[in-house]
Amino acid sequence: MHRGDRIGRGLFLSAAGVLSLALAAPSPARAQSAEELQQQIEILQRRLEKVQEQLGELQRQQRETGERVQRVVERPEVPAGVARSGNDEVQLTVSGQVNRALLFSDDGGRRDLFFVDNDNSSTRVRLVGRVRASGELTVGTLFEVEFQSNPSNLVNQDNERGVGSGDFDERHLDLFVDHARYGRLSLGQGDTASNGASEVDLSGTSVVGYSSVGDMAGGILFVDDDTGRTAIRVGAAFSNLDGLSRDDRIRYDTPGFAGFTASASAIADERWDVALRYSREYGDAKLAAAVAYGDAPGAQDRIDGSVSVLFGNGVNLTAAAGRDDPDQAGRDDPTFLYAKIGYLMEMFEIGRTALAVDVYSGRDIAADGDDSLSIGAFAVQNLDAIATQLYLGYRYYELDRDGLDLDPINAVMTGARVKF
Numbered sequence: 258m259h260r261g262d263r264i265g266r267g268l269f270l271s272a273a274g275v276l277s278l279a280l281a282a283p284s285p286a287r288a289q290s291a292e293e294l295q296q297q298i299e300i301l302q303r304r305l306e307k308v309q310e311q312l313g314e315l316q317r318q319q320r321e322t323g324e325r326v327q328r329v330v331e332r333p334e335v336p337a338g339v340a341r342s343g344n345d346e347v348q349l350t351v352s353g354q355v356n357r358a359l360l361f362s363d364d365g366g367r368r369d370l371f372f373v374d375n376d377n378s379s380t381r382v383r384l385v386g387r388v389r390a391s392g393e394l395t396v397g398t399l400f401e402v403e404f405q406s407n408p409s410n411l412v413n414q415d416n417e418r419g420v421g422s423g424d425f426d427e428r429h430l431d432l433f434v435d436h437a438r439y440g441r442l443s444l445g446q447g448d449t450a451s452n453g454a455s456e457v458d459l460s461g462t463s464v465v466g467y468s469s470v471g472d473m474a475g476g477i478l479f480v481d482d483d484t485g486r487t488a489i490r491v492g493a494a495f496s497n498l499d500g501l502s503r504d505d506r507i508r509y510d511t512p513g514f515a516g517f518t519a520s521a522s523a524i525a526d527e528r529w530d531v532a533l534r535y536s537r538e539y540g541d542a543k544l545a546a547a548v549a550y551g552d553a554p555g556a557q558d559r560i561d562g563s564v565s566v567l568f569g570n571g572v573n574l575t576a577a578a579g580r581d582d583p584d585q586a587g588r589d590d591p592t593f594l595y596a597k598i599g600y601l602m603e604m605f606e607i608g609r610t611a612l613a614v615d616v617y618s619g620r621d622i623a624a625d626g627d628d629s630l631s632i633g634a635f636a637v638q639n640l641d642a643i644a645t646q647l648y649l650g651y652r653y654y655e656l657d658r659d660g661l662d663l664d665p666i667n668a669v670m671t672g673a674r675v676k677f
Contacts, residue, residue: 358672365664410475451500461611498579541569608639
């Protein structure tokens, strides 16, 4: 029996008891005068009025309790970390990051300080919606955009501020169907199968430096000793030839099997690509790798890949390479090689510390005969309690081009990435 029912029953019995006493009272002819009987009737009326008030209060409380229960049923509590969707069938997750930094550059004749958005891992916001259609089938959406003010790969000696689109730029506008046994089918703007194939990196330092070495200071212009500043950007002379990037495509990924996953996608203009990825742990060590081939008629065929291993003692090794076959008569094949060695350690209780050095070598990237070299050193400190990474990175850029005497460029970046 509910508490409200028990209280109501008790009040009812009390009222019945009062009535019983009244009916059992002796008549005026036997024991009481008319005046005494009138007094007892007045007492009985007051008791009945009090019982009615208590019953009314109980009914009001029951109505309010019922309304609160109905509101809870209509709008269930949302788990921590999950936003509320406009559709109760959809689980909506909101995440993203802000990544701001100071970039210092020295082109051999001039020094500049820029306040930038770190293009190694840009500022962005992400919305992921998922519906569990069955035990094995999930239908979902991925919406992700970036907003970069003064991106580090665009600022240069002539454009120190106000650089960038000043608006949201699309990264993912995607629909997907994911089945545990049959794999995942994606349709929309998003990663092609080959995107990221040359960027596998377990060092923990990719927030400030990885195989795409031009992200740190890609807009800085090289200076010729004889003629002065050129139009040659760091970002044009250094590339990791990473797949077919993000595009409007249809993509299929197989389920994982013994650590392997295969992917394929088709893009407009008869472009297509395939990739094979691997990720597995061996005791306290972890190995990850990817290799991809992309066909872009009228541009180039591209093959690229990378591998990274993290040992249980924190030492990690990363390597990447790629080659283009341009669809241009007489054009040499651009190639690159990349290597990194790092160390992850639990130096402080606040989070892991990551240290690494890397070297990049490119050939014929922007023009036939080009030789590009970059050397970097990085430190990243994780602050787990506030979802933040503090980082410091240095990179040296050298370009050897026929007929020019280009000064090397030195760049230093320090900043913070906060994830939410």
